[in-house]
Amino acid sequence: MDSTSNEHPAAVPSAAGEEDERIIEATKSLRRHIGLAEDPTDPSSVASPNPEEPMFWIEVAPPSTRGAKCRLDSCTENIMPDDYRIAVNPGSNSFRGHQNSDYYHVACFERIADFSQAAFLDRVQPLTRRMWPFRNLKSSSMLDGNYLLDAGAERLTLEWKRSVGKLIDERDGVKAKDDSKDGLKDDSTDDSKDDLNPVFRNLLYNAGSSKYVPQEIPNMDTFERHLLTTTLAPNESDGPDDDDEWNLFDEYLVAREDDPTSLDSRHTLSATLFLWGQHVVLATSSNLTEKGKEQKEAELTPKAIRAIKRLAVTPMPDIQSAFRGGRF
Template sequence: MNPGMEQSALYRIECFEQIAGFPRVKYLDRIQYPTRTTWRLRDLKIGSILDGNYLVSSSVERLVLEWKFTRGRWVDKRDGVYDGSNDELSAEFDCLLCKAGSAAHDGSKISDAIDEIEYRNLLTALAPNESDGPGDNLEWNLFNQYLDSNSQALDNSKDLSFMLRSWQADVKLAREDEVAFDETQMEAKYALGEKAIRALKRLSGISMLNMQASLLA
């Protein structure tokens, strides 16, 4: 999604937060962001997304999905209807979603029904971790950096937009030419560190549509 579209989408999220918030799981289900796998739900034509113009970045895809899952779990626990069995994934798939990019993840193919291209997307472009390799005790993690996973987040009606605003500000620091930065921006970029900058650049890309799989679907 180009920056203008992503900015517009974030504005709409903030408006919804002001009007209704996300106090119930049914409201969470109304957040349907366009990706290479969900674009049909947004009634988009295939020709409109081939250049990635309407698709969200990899980091937004992972952050919002994790936010929906985390907030939905806390809402259900608050309402006394939480059923942990609904959260169960195979250990291999859960490891891929949470550990990809970490030196601790071996990258072996999982047995779940997932095509090779999507597996590679999750293993690389969509990986939430950034590591300097074996022995790195300070790996960078997308969710730890931006997602408030505590139950107290339910009291913050604007935590989704705050999360995305924080991510957006850091991506700008990571990607833009330092020539245009003032001293404060330079200090902020230096504070991010090389590992975070690598991760933000990688995750600000867009995972594109698998045309062959799409045409066969």
């Protein structure tokens, strides 16, 4: 994906009432913060590059008594513990010289961030065991199990970003880069992921299936490969005779790489995470209401429940390697 590709007009809401005015101003403020012109349709609107390069971190809200205030002024709901949220880091305000993060509900942030533009999408980063050092978090907070995404949300966010990025590139006429490694060429008929080493792609998309055949991937971290083969595997199977295997992306991913109209919806990320989070509760909770029990029985098969419980786990860092690397 190329963030320098032609920028399409941002979906700045039309002025209709006080709330719309707030959304318009919040949209302009965010664009300024990431170094874009306030209004891409106005030639006189000048962009000022931001040397801080703010990132949009997808993470889990940590424990707190009242939750955190959503940065969108028109939102009256707090971001509660265990909710998925977006942290803009560094944020737009500083306190005593410290640049704080701005926190948003995912759906609220989608109202002001146009993810159909690469300039916004490229800044999205799921907070995982590998990326937490770049989020400026204390290691003690992360090791307590806070902030990091569960396995399902991690895979869904990354696949959402890849799918939307592919649609943007196709719309803007950007050719996919050949990032294959070790001289391996992709001879697969599935050209939707043709920028990946086919052996690595096999691991990413086929792990968990009874048809998955592990292959050697030179120089790949053993710890990470084990996670991708087990906890992070997107498939769940009942065995070789299973002709209806469960797949994480088929079940929850709202933005589809083969559907250009996915770019027309602002809320594909929040919808994906909402559907996933709802089923995590149904599959893992031991105190469901009668209505919840009925919903669980109607929507989740035993195979789905097994898969969701596995993917609801939060993959933690390889502590031994982290200590050796001096990150603690």
